[in-house]
Structure formats: structure tokens, C-alpha cells
């Protein structure tokens with residue numbers, strides 16, 4: 389069934405959020421431009437990634453409805469079909485692709501697990517003022533207010549139980565979160581959750597490259613802490629389950645393009661269309677946590693009676 393009304397639920401947001409089901413143009417408030425800001429998260433959980441790639445392609449075609457999703461900032465370039473240079477914030481090289489998803493930096497050696505959306509409006513000091521919107525109905529799962537403790541800077545993670553699989557969305561480098569926003573709170577699609585910024589820990593994002601780092605993806609494991617503790621990183625995990633290394637993003641822009649073109653209606657369909665990168669056999673005596681949390685991402689049930697193994 390098609391859900392054609394991909395507009396913000398609240399009237400006050402209706403003029404600012406972008407339906408991703410069409411190319412309609414709506415009154416915006418802004419102009420402005422800037423340049424890069426790069427934040428890169430290099431996932432150390434290669435095995436988990438490979439597992440994800442394998443599992444992802446096993447997502448069965450879903451008869452689920454067309455989801456409702458909005459662009460997470462006032463930037464109208466995507467809705468207007470403009471080129472990536474109007475959408476993405478380049479990361480210093482001048483190439484808009486460096487603000488995109490994938491191995492887009494350091495001559496392909498650095499993986500960027502989201503997209504950087506450029507700012508549209510600034511105050512007198514040149515600070516970005518773009519509001520940040522919840523992309524879908526969801527629940528606030530994590531708010532990091534200690535900007536120096538993560539390469540994400542100040543960031544918010546939402547979970548979206550209303551879609552299958554229940555993806556997370558992540559909004560990073562924020563200057564501030566919306567007043568009163570709290571963990572456990574339900575948010576509606578298009579609701580203002582924060583203000584764009586250029587906060588980051590461990591490196592600096594120039595003000596003129598301020599942007600929203602935006603991710604859509606899945607969590608790797610509930611048991612992240614034990615994995616982290618065993619790796620000897622030399623610093624405590626300040627973010628628990630919501631550490632970026634426990635988040636596996638896929639390309640938001642690619643998904644949104646396919647969604648807008650009506651090639652896919654939801655995440656299950658999108659994942660099922662992914663090309664197989666690798667196939668793994670995992671020896672385990674228990675059903676993997678990932679499979680338990682995302683049962684629709686498994687083509688077959690685990691036959692735990694004959695799946696067994698031991699680690700060396």
C-alpha cells in the first residue's frame with residue numbers, strides 16, 4: 389500500500405520539511421553555503437560488517453508499506469533534484485563526493501559511514517542555524533552532550549521501531565539539542581530535535597564546513613561492551629551500546645534516491661536488493677544476537693541443533 393503523504397505531521401513544520409516522495413518545493417528559509425567538515429568513523433568490527441553484508445542480502449522481499457521519511461535538514465537540494473554539490477558538504481578536498489558514503493576520503497582508504505549535509509543558514513558569526521529534524525517517527529535512544537568524547541561531537545541516536553528492520557538514525561556534530569529532548573522520548577517525523585553545528589572530539593571541523601553527519605543503519609550487537617573491553621583500546625567506552633563502532637550504516641543518499649524513484653518502498657526491500665559482497669559461514673552454538681534483533685534479516689531460521697563450533 390502506498391502512503392503518499394510524506395509530509396511533516398505538524399503544521400508548523402509543514403513548510404520546512406521535505407517530502408521524499410516527490411520533488412515538490414517548499415518555502416525554505418535559507419540560502420547559505422559552506423564547505424567541508426569531515427568526520428570519519430572507521431569500523432573495527434570487520435567481521436560484523438561482513439556478517440551484515442551477508443545477512444542483509446538475505447532480507448526477504450517485504451510486503452510492508454511504503455515508509456514515511458523526511459529529509460533531516462532544511463536543505464531542499466535533494467528534494468529539488470539538484471546535484472550532490474548542493475547537498476553534500478565536501479570534506480576539504482573540494483570534491484562533493486567526500487561528503488558522501490563509503491571510501492570517499494584519503495584516496496579511498498578512509499570509510500565514511502554516513503553523509504554530510506551542508507548548512508543553509510548562518511547567524512552573524514557564521515555559525516550554522518539549520519534545524520535538524522527526526523527523519524521518521526521514532527524514539528530517542530541516546531544523546532551525547534559531551535562533544536569532546538566522540539568524533540561525532542554532540543550527537544543524537546533515534547531508533548525507529550515502526551519500520552522493518554527497526555533502523556537507527558544518527559545526527560552528529562550538533563551545536564545543541566532541542567530543549568527538553570530526552571532519552572526515551574517519542575519523536576514524530578519532522579520534529580525539530582537539534583541545531584546543526586560543527587562539534588567534534590579529537591579533531592576540529594572548521595565553521596565554514598559545518599554540516600549534519602547523518603546515518604541510517606543497524607546495531608551490531610548488544611554485547612558490544614565485552615567486545616570493546618577485550619580490544620584494549622586504552623580508553624573507556626563512553627557511549628555504551630551507542631558507540632559508533634557498534635553502528636553499521638548504509639548509504640542514506642542511495643536509499644533515499646531509490647525510495648524517491650519508487651524502486652523501493654522500505655528498508656527491507658532496499659537491503660534485499662543489495663549486491664552480495666561476501667558470504668560467510670559462522671560457527672556458533674547460539675543464535676547470533678543480530679539475528680535475534682533483526683529476524684526479518686534472516687532468510688532461514690537458525691538450525692541451532694546442528695550449528696555448532698568452538699573458537700580457538
Ligand SMILES: [Zn+2]
Pocket residue numbers: 426427428500502503504600601602
Ligand atoms: Zn560525516
